[in-house]
Amino acid sequence: MSNLTGDEQLQKEFPPLKNNLILRACRGEKIERVPIWIMRQAGRYLPEYLSIRSQHSFFDVCRTPSICCEVTLQPLRRFDLDAAIIFSDILVVPQALGMQVDMIAKEGPRFAHPLNVPADIKTSIDRNKKASIELKYVYDAITLTRHTLDGRCPLIGFSGAPWTLMSYMIEGKGSETHAKAKKWLYTYVEDSHDLLQFLTHFIIDYLVEQVCAGAQLLQLFESHCVRDLLSRRQIPHVPLIIFAKDAHYALDELCSSSFDVVGLDWTITRKQIRTLREKYPNITLQGNLDPCALYASQNDLEKMIKQMIEIFGTKNYIANLGHGIYPDANIDNVKYFVDTIHRISKDIIKNETIPKIINSNK
Numbered sequence: 001m002s003n004l005t006g007d008e009q010l011q012k013e014f015p016p017l018k019n020n021l022i023l024r025a026c027r028g029e030k031i032e033r034v035p036i037w038i039m040r041q042a043g044r045y046l047p048e049y050l051s052i053r054s055q056h057s058f059f060d061v062c063r064t065p066s067i068c069c070e071v072t073l074q075p076l077r078r079f080d081l082d083a084a085i086i087f088s089d090i091l092v093v094p095q096a097l098g099m100q101v102d103m104i105a106k107e108g109p110r111f112a113h114p115l116n117v118p119a120d121i122k123t124s125i126d127r128n129k130k131a132s133i134e135l136k137y138v139y140d141a142i143t144l145t146r147h148t149l150d151g152r153c154p155l156i157g158f159s160g161a162p163w164t165l166m167s168y169m170i171e172g173k174g175s176e177t178h179a180k181a182k183k184w185l186y187t188y189v190e191d192s193h194d195l196l197q198f199l200t201h202f203i204i205d206y207l208v209e210q211v212c213a214g215a216q217l218l219q220l221f222e223s224h225c226v227r228d229l230l231s232r233r234q235i236p237h238v239p240l241i242i243f244a245k246d247a248h249y250a251l252d253e254l255c256s257s258s259f260d261v262v263g264l265d266w267t268i269t270r271k272q273i274r275t276l277r278e279k280y281p282n283i284t285l286q287g288n289l290d291p292c293a294l295y296a297s298q299n300d301l302e303k304m305i306k307q308m309i310e311i312f313g314t315k316n317y318i319a320n321l322g323h324g325i326y327p328d329a330n331i332d333n334v335k336y337f338v339d340t341i342h343r344i345s346k347d348i349i350k351n352e353t354i355p356k357i358i359n360s361n362k
């Protein structure tokens with residue numbers, strides 16, 4: 001393991017951290033309230049984000065550190081969040097490798113030339129590209145944002161996982177079935193393996209550089225099947241979160257791999273959560289409120305939040321949605337979600353400690 005954690009980051013003289021709740025939750029330490037952040041917390045449900053997007057394209061926002069920093073901090077001005085996540089997208093990686101990706105309004109990302117056959121890898125991907133060079137704008141944005149945060153809370157870096165990225169590179173856009181990408185796996189076994197291997201190395205360099213630039217946690221997005229790709233690699237010591245959407249069949253694998261935190265999507269049932277809690281008491285779980293719960297009345301929302309905290313418990317837990325927030329989310333309810341998680345969990349933790357103090361005085 002590299003010794004990067006404290007020392008190299010300190011050389012950048014980042015301001016001291018005032019709120020390390022989420023880092024403590026990742027380590028299963030004592031916390032005074034449950035930490036919360038929201039997937040896609042910077043995004044289209046915020047008018048101030050839409051205002052920036054009316055002047056800059058999506059990838060221009062990602063590539064301009066000052067604008068990226070501004071957008072990253074927007075949700076923190078409104079809500080009492082316990083982490084910031086650097087504004088970017090998982091598809092900056094295929095871009096860095098030489099593929100053209102455009103963000104089309106109301107449709108999502110589109111690749112100009114997706115991979116159709118293995119021969120396309122040679123023409124579309126430049127294997128000499130280095131994550132440290134091609135994605136420097138991300139590291140600059142991370143360093144600037146960490147300074148601007150002024151220690152308010154930790155900054156999360158992220159990447160798409162290899163199979164998710166490979167799937168996008170082949171499908172050329174989001175896909176329900178991933179049939180084209182899965183067909184590759186069966187038809188071009190060696191080429192698929194080789195591409196995944198290459199992406200794995202590139203992504204690990206990318207994550208390491210993000211930590212060097214100031215990222216204090218990392219989240220890996222794997223929208224499909226997952227295998228533990230990081231265990232033997234040199235990721236500097238920051239907590240690693242895996243969020244694997246639709247991975248209900250792989251939860252055991254995720255919990256027994258080398259991740260510190262397993263993010264659960266909103267379809268994971270209470271029964272499954274209870275089982276995971278019993279089997280893996282030292283794994284921190286993250287999630288998993290249905291993003292649609294934000295459409296509910298605050299009364300109903302509070303009930304759902306209470307239930308969620310009851311099932312997850314307050315220890316080894318990071319509250320979040322079970323998927324990225326939707327563009328039509330109700331902003332008042334987002335604030336209510338964040339504040340209610342804090343309020344309810346604070347009360348529970350207080351009540352848990354009072355009887356112990358009384359007992360110890362006896």
Ligand SMILES: Cc1c2[nH]c(c1CCC(=O)O)Cc1[nH]c(c(CCC(=O)O)c1C)Cc1[nH]c(c(CCC(=O)O)c1C)Cc1[nH]c(c(C)c1CCC(=O)O)C2
Nearest residue numbers: 039040041042043085087088089090108109174221223324
């Ligand atoms: C698959 C995937 C992508 N991007 C991402 C994933 C993995 C998570 C998941 O499964 O949703 C991850 C992502 N995308 C974005 C972030 C920023 C950080 C954050 O606030 O969480 C993160 C972490 C910004 C974004 N990425 C995108 C937007 C909206 C684009 C816009 O501003 O026009 C944002 C804020 C666009 C995007 N980017 C992607 C899609 C499919 C889309 C279109 C769908 C949509 O519109 O929500 C690829």
